[in-house]
Amino acid sequence: MGAQPLIRVEKLQKHFPIRLGAFGERAVTVHALDDATFDIAEGETLSLVGESGCGKSTTGFAILNLHRPTAGRVVYQGRDIATLDEKAMRPIRRDLQIVFQDPYSTLNPRMTVGDAVGEPILFHGLCKRSELPHRIERLLADVGLPPRFAQRYPHELSGGQRQRVAIARALACQPKFIVCDEAISALDVSIQAQIINLLLDLQEKYGLTYLFIAHDLAVVRHISTRVGVMYLGRLAELGTRDQLFGEPLHPYTKALMSAVPEADPVAERNRHRQILEGDVPSPLNPPPGCRFHTRCPIAMAECRTIVPEWRDRGEGHFVACHAVPA
Ligand SMILES: Nc1ncnc2c1ncn2[C@@H]1O[C@H](COP(=O)(O)OP(=O)(O)O)[C@@H](O)[C@H]1O
Ligand code: SF4
Numbered sequence: 001m002g003a004q005p006l007i008r009v010e011k012l013q014k015h016f017p018i019r020l021g022a023f024g025e026r027a028v029t030v031h032a033l034d035d036a037t038f039d040i041a042e043g044e045t046l047s048l049v050g051e052s053g054c055g056k057s058t059t060g061f062a063i064l065n066l067h068r069p070t071a072g073r074v075v076y077q078g079r080d081i082a083t084l085d086e087k088a089m090r091p092i093r094r095d096l097q098i099v100f101q102d103p104y105s106t107l108n109p110r111m112t113v114g115d116a117v118g119e120p121i122l123f124h125g126l127c128k129r130s131e132l133p134h135r136i137e138r139l140l141a142d143v144g145l146p147p148r149f150a151q152r153y154p155h156e157l158s159g160g161q162r163q164r165v166a167i168a169r170a171l172a173c174q175p176k177f178i179v180c181d182e183a184i185s186a187l188d189v190s191i192q193a194q195i196i197n198l199l200l201d202l203q204e205k206y207g208l209t210y211l212f213i214a215h216d217l218a219v220v221r222h223i224s225t226r227v228g229v230m231y232l233g234r235l236a237e238l239g240t241r242d243q244l245f246g247e248p249l250h251p252y253t254k255a256l257m258s259a260v261p262e263a264d265p266v267a268e269r270n271r272h273r274q275i276l277e278g279d280v281p282s283p284l285n286p287p288p289g290c291r292f293h294t295r296c297p298i299a300m301a302e303c304r305t306i307v308p309e310w311r312d313r314g315e316g317h318f319v320a321c322h323a324v325p326a
């Protein structure tokens with residue numbers, strides 16, 4: 001890992017104004033992401049975990065400026081890219097890519113695999129037309145597909161093959177950073193393992209940095225350098241994989257981690273699964289103070305009014321909780 005972060009995220013916020021009611025008469029705000037501050041180091045895999053709707057995808061989209069952040073900064077190569085318009089973003093887009101859960105959302109059904117993989121190269125003017133077939137062939141080889149796949153259409157491929165094509169397309173512009181947003185979640189378990197290994201091989205080969213969004217904690221434990229835990233639009237905790245799985249500090253992280261089966265049979269027999277009571281509150285009206293206080297087993301009076309500070313407990317282990325000693 002380099003000393004300089006590849007990306008620095010500072011107090012990043014994304015609120016979605018929406019309208020409710022039969023006639024859209026009620027204007028409300030979805031607090032999808034608030035006050036996220038963290039670095040992403042070059043060459044690392046930083047995973048984001050947390051229940052559905054907690055703001056993981058929003059974080060990925062806001063970092064890439066695919067959703068314009070409401071507030072905060074995203075510093076990439078010394079520049080705040082959060083406020084750039086699409087034209088200014090264009091040269092930077094090459095470096096920052098995303099792979100989604102459902103490759104159908106990125107692959108045009110009427111475009112061959114070769115055209116889909118070649119399109120970003122042409123768009124950014126990265127090679128001569130005459131060199132394109134060779135570039136496409138190399139990209140397909142990178143993701144483990146033979147050259148003949150260039151002539152195929154997305155519907156002729158299996159789910160795993162389609163995801164390989166989506167990865168080849170993301171790789172086409174030689175990016176530095178890829179957001180993998182539930183990129184393996186829809187695949188069969190055996191195929192998931194293949195795609196994870198592919199992502200890890202590509203990371204090593206090209207020095208890629210990943211923001212890996214996932215809900216399968218066993219996978220996250222396998223691939224992550226560091227892990228961030230989100231709850232209702234806020235980061236609860238962030239640290240190395242060993243810190244988060246071995247010595248979680250935040251009550252929400254502890255509950256999440258208690259659901260992960262242990263490999264060691266003795267540890268597994270002694271594992272105490274902690275079930276959280278109640279539902280996640282609405283992001284339209286998140287609880288004041290600590291957003292987790294309505295479900296936290298150790299909530300105190302101050303948790304209901306004072307937002308816990310995001311602080312480093314040492315060795316890069318960040319947590320936001322009043323009950324964790326400084
Ligand atoms: N485009 C949007 N407009 C309005 N609300 C949105 C939009 N995208 C996401 N949200 C809301 O923001 C919150 C966070 O969503 P998301 O980031 O997709 O969560 P996750 O990826 O963790 O499941 C959710 O309440 C979701 O409904
Ligand atoms: S700040 Fe309070 S409510 Fe929030 S996690 Fe810590 S103890 Fe629980």
Ligand SMILES: [Mg+2]
Binds near residue numbers: 056057058181182
């Ligand atoms: Mg999501």
